[in-house]
Amino acid sequence: MTILIITHSQDNESILSVMAAIEARGEKVFRFDTDKFPTEIQLDIAYSNGSQNIIIANEQQKLNLKEVSAVWYRRIAIGARIPRSMDKQLRQAAIQESRTTIAGMIASIKGFHLDKVVNIRLAENKQLQLQVAEEIGLKIPRTLITNNPEAVKQFAQECQQDIVTKMLSSFAIYDNLGQEKVVFTNPVTSEDINNLDGLNLCPMTFQEKISKALELRTIIVGDNVFTAAVDSQAVHQARYDWRREGVALINAWQPHDLPKDVEQKLLKLMAYFGLNYGAIDIILTPDGEYVFLEVNPVGEFFWLENSPGLPISQTIAELLINCSHQPKSLFDQTKVIHTVN
Template structure:
């Protein structure tokens, strides 16, 4: 049974973990580093006297009609196209390459973990909060706006303070190309005085939720894996544990969610037709479970290392068993 993994060459150790798990369960995994297309990888999509969809490089050739399942992990199409005198030509090349690969992915008839349209819809954080509230999950008061006065009014509702975050993944790059992720941050009173920057970019604001623990719940099919970390043990991580992600690498512990919370999370996944999701939750000191967001292609590899959750095994099992259906 052939499993195609859609990723890029700089992806992390989650890829070899899942490849090994697929092979241990009797399958064969093919890794497609999308940043190598179209410069190093070739695709033939032929529709004439029959159909043919072939992906190849110098080392392997894969007939995509023989692919039983697809794991859509990451996509970085066209990153190795060299800089050109006319930047518009390079942008057009990247756009055409991206469209070609998305068409290829859509054409594969096997099981998809998950289908791109489902992923794109589920990435809408505003819709996530709306659906989570309807299902009965506890959610923070949230405002997304480009209106400074609305922010100031909202701040008055937030008795424990207010934080700000981005709805999209965002990083700032220095002159050496090193990235700095924009994390969740506390909004200070002085920040409310000058908010003219909202004219150029809307921001999302939430009430600051007190934290006893931060939870990461990974769902694959109907299997639910949860781990917890005490983010408040390090000062820099009070508002976003990722700021001390490396320091916390060995601090995560298995955690058992209440059954009713798990059931609501599974309902959320079913609404979006997702088989995979990485969910962020806050456990408050008074025992509330506050849903923050679900990441349809969220990371999990550090939870495999510590506390040793068998997530890669579950992903491989899902790909192989669903391919049989």
């Protein structure tokens, strides 16, 4: 049997690490770089007289999806290599048809899904994340999502500390050279409070600023909980968002032991969304409180394998292999294995 990894050709080293861990255990793995479809990767989907065959072929190998025992859904960039010289409307139609084709292909795969796309899409709703997290007992920041300037002014007055602003979506701006400029979490100044007219064009998320002793990233793989911590306050530009200085801090992460009750609550959160994998961001305050920020259902972990050396790729490989042996049925595509009290 074969494990299918769905990603794109520019994904980071986590793909190669998991592939190596799978192959080291004597299992087969096939990498589907979605940006190469439909221009370089061929897909044949045939339904005839009660039989079905789905064949995917890249430059090196060919795979019948009947052989797929588990799927790791990582990243997707379908149609990225369709020429931009193509008529704009026709190009968009080609991308949409390609996306629909691949979505159907993924949905039809029997076997274990890490994780099912429908569960990932539900879990990407950060408003729902905050609601569920608070209901299961996790502490969350005071939050306002609005396009109403007066509501922001009132919110700022109510918060005992300063406020910050962030986006609910993965928002980025691209310069003239096509370079991505990510919009990080930023402080809201008094000048900003008096200049909120643009909210009528785009709602934004505002949160009470939480004092930070450490920032944590918790990676959950099945029942395994890995946590690392970094002192983001040690680097000036990282005070509001450690990602802004992610490279400078890349070797500063240390292992961190979460309290068992916090771990159990995080596993309950994962179970609610039907997720076996998640990358969770948490703030540890100077008073020792753990404040949940968000869970990224396909979030990154690659740097944590180098510093502080967490065995995440190995654990993902083991989960994919171990769950490959469950019955192959369209009605049994996922197995949330969290054990919570």
